[in-house]
Amino acid sequence: MMRARVAYSGAIHEAYPCGELLRLADGRIVREEDVVWLAPIEVGTIFALGLNYAEHAKELQFSKQEEPLVFLKGPGTVLGHRGVTRRPAGVTFMHYECELAVVIGRTARNVRRAQAMEHVAGYTIANDYAIRDYLENYYRPNLRVKNRDGSTVLGPWFVEAADIPDVANLQLRTFVNGTLHQRGNTRDLVTDVPTLIEYLSGFMTLSPGDVILTGTPEGVINVDAGDQVVCEIDGLGRLVNDIASDAVFGRV
Template sequence: MNRPTQRTARVAWDGAIHTATPLPAAAGEDDTARIRLADGRVIDGHQAVWLPPFEVGTIIALGLNYADHVKELARELTVTAKDEPLVFLKGPGSLIGHRGHTRRPAGVAFMHYECELAVVIGRTARRVPPEHALAHVAGYTVCNDYAVRDYLENWYRPNLRVKNRDGGTVLGPWFVPASEVPDPQALTLRTRVNGRITQQGRTADMVHGVAELIAYLSGFMTLQPGDVILTGTPDGVVDVQAGDTVRCEIDGIGALDNTLLGDAAFGLADSPATA
């Protein structure tokens, strides 16, 4: 995976997939409002279909990787912050891009966002010590990894029905090269639901930091270019409903927008059986 010299996106427009870069935003706009395609054309970012901003390999996700989130769920857990990382894999069908739509099943009681720093591997990593781990990072992006809490085993252990839902993992909008992020443990995260801040945290509060996670994972599996590590979320998750717009922000990385839609938008009956 080649390291780009600036932040990039992948979009579908005019019958093709393009690499795009941001243009300076006008007052009141964000950096996805106008974009420049690799062939030089400038388009309105709202006209494009935004894809995950890099070609994704294996999707590796962390559960309970912020101390405050562990505390938030303390009454429901049988694990502690001292345990080994809680890791699980996700399939490619779970991924969508910036401004995409995620289904909120009518029959569930509690579905929540998870604002996460996504770490993209750029060099093959096998048994990498922590002090060398960040040299294997190509860059970063923002992730919103939805979960339906109804289906959690013991209310904490991620399983397929909770964390591998079609369109439930949002990535983007930008792939930010590692050279622009000198310290991945010094970033601020926040989530806004319909414009209201509902979640805030700092990557400094991860139980297992980025370098430690790469060292841990590469100790038993080979990490390849394009693999992505979703590093967990801080406390502050709330139930979201169809019609809500969720924005996950990481300072220096980007702002990722997503809208929840009900079953009817996906051609499904409003029934718990379709959850």
């Protein structure tokens, strides 16, 4: 089942696809453009993987690390489908990162790989923007690279794990202004989903609502104010996001 969270008429609602429209939990049918899309779940801790596709690491001229490169993201980074992300003035390289986002559904502590998927509630799409100008190095990403307000777009749908039979074989695609620039497949993850859950739960507790961003494949390009970025993942839908300048956000 696919479901979303939207703000409409002064309240937050669960919403479901209804052709080209949305059906709210109370039965009302509304247009997509008449709601504000929120992250499709109540987000807990966000774990973000860096360089988890070999070709993307090669694209950035980075050699394979011995264990997963993971960092945390704050709640202010989260933005919903059709939201607007700010591109700060003066930066030279800001890029999208289309990623499979794994949502934890059961508390996980010292979970073995064989049982790891029992702790997954479902999946959504993430577009986790980065500004290369601010990057100190790939071992220690600067906060300004990955923890800026509205830089992590999630949605539009939360899809239950049972509806994705093979999470290890999902196509990812990213379009900028309608042109395909990024394509990959989750079969090429350096560290796959069950191994990530085993790794993380081995030293800290994963809780329901926690989200693991599994990394992005090769094919990132610079995006500018006025660009529209669309991320697609098989079975999870189409996540739309627009880039705006400082002026749109009242910064000059």
